[in-house]
Amino acid sequence: xxxxxxxxxxxxxxxxxxxxxxxxxxxxxxxxxxxxxxxxxxxxxxxxxxxxxxxxxxxxxxxxxxxxxxxxxxxxxxxxxxxxxxxxxxxxxxxxxxxxxxxxxxxxxxxx
Amino acid sequence: xxxxxxxxxxxxxxxxxxxxxxxxxxxxxxxxxxxxxxxxxxxxxxxxxxxxxxxxxxxxxxxxxxxxxxxxxxxxxxxxxxxxxxxxxxxxxxxxxxxxxxxxxxxxxxxxxxxxxx
Numbered sequence: 001x002x003x004x005x006x007x008x009x010x011x012x013x014x015x016x017x018x019x020x021x022x023x024x025x026x027x028x029x030x031x032x033x034x035x036x037x038x039x040x041x042x043x044x045x046x047x048x049x050x051x052x053x054x055x056x057x058x059x060x061x062x063x064x065x066x067x068x069x070x071x072x073x074x075x076x077x078x079x080x081x082x083x084x085x086x087x088x089x090x091x092x093x094x095x096x097x098x099x100x101x102x103x104x105x106x107x108x109x110x111x112x
Numbered sequence: 113x114x115x116x117x118x119x120x121x122x123x124x125x126x127x128x129x130x131x132x133x134x135x136x137x138x139x140x141x142x143x144x145x146x147x148x149x150x151x152x153x154x155x156x157x158x159x160x161x162x163x164x165x166x167x168x169x170x171x172x173x174x175x176x177x178x179x180x181x182x183x184x185x186x187x188x189x190x191x192x193x194x195x196x197x198x199x200x201x202x203x204x205x206x207x208x209x210x211x212x213x214x215x216x217x218x219x220x221x222x223x224x225x226x227x228x229x230x
Contacts, residue, residue, distance in 0.1 A: 033218070042203060042221040043155070088154065092217070099168060100145075100219060104154035 002027055006089055006103030014111050019076040021106035023089035030092050032065060032072045033100065038085040046074075046087075081110050114138065116222035118204050124228045125194055133189040133225045137206030144187050145205045145219060146179055155203065161187065194229045201226050 004025045013019050023032065031050045035043040047056055049065035049072060056063045062075045076083055086105040117136045125131050137144050146158040157171040161181040172178070176194075181187040191198055205219040 035219075042223055043205075043219075044221070045218040048218065099157070099160050100217075101157065102147075102155040107152075 002029075002091070002101060004029075004089060004091060004101070004103045006106055008106055009104065010107045010109075012109045012111065013079050015081060016078050019079050019083070019108055021074050021087050021089075021108075023072045023074075023103050025070045025091070028069045029072075030069075033090045034063060034072075034074050035088045035090060035102075036085050037088065037105070041085075043088060076108075079108070079110050081112050084108060084110050116204055116206055116220050118202075118222040118225050120225060121223065122226045122228075124230065126230050127196060128193055130190065130192045131194055131227065133191075133202050133204075133227070135187045135189070135204030135206075135222060137185065137187070137204070138220055139185075141206035141208055141220070142184065143207045143217065144181055145207075146187070146189050147203045147205065148173075148200045149203055149224070150200045158189070158202075191227075194227075196229045199227055199229045 004023050006023050011019055031048055033048045034046040036046055037043045047063050049056060049063055052069050053067045054065040060077045064073045072089055074087055086107045088102050088105045090100040090102045092100060116138055119134045123131055142163045144161045147155040148158055149155050159172055159179045160168040176192045179187060179189045189202060201224040203221055203224045205221045207217045207219045
């Protein structure tokens, strides 16, 4: 079935540095969602992107959906220790509007 | 309002025993999902319920795993004859059913049940 490759698997940064995680698919995606999971916590929805080339911002977070709708990125500007966690992308799969397939996630650690 | 709740939060069992994990979705959410997350790993889809439709069981790893959803609300995931490789966090999520292009089906996750099989 459809899958996405999420890179990098791990990223360690100094507080204040920027961070980017990428989600790549070999097939066109109808939409993409991003979730954040804090250590010991459960995934929490961040955003959904639907349109080709869409860019959305949430404070220091910038989300992009590629023109071909095959890739997406999450960029964090000036990381803070509160950004620590695993970031997952997810997409609707199997022709369903409701079933999501998750990427394997990028674990971000931030050195204060 | 109340979020998704799961019980128990932790379950330790012996190999070969059966376990039942419970999920209470957000009221009014017609879609319910079960995932498994092993330590440091991503989310592995197990099963999906949508309203009165037949569930999508395509992610269940073996016939030892089953799930049901009674009355379109509470769901129970049952693992029979547990094995050590079943040890993981089992996460439940629910979402609204929304139709139309660009509709959101944001999933709301519960806190999970950490299952340890000795």
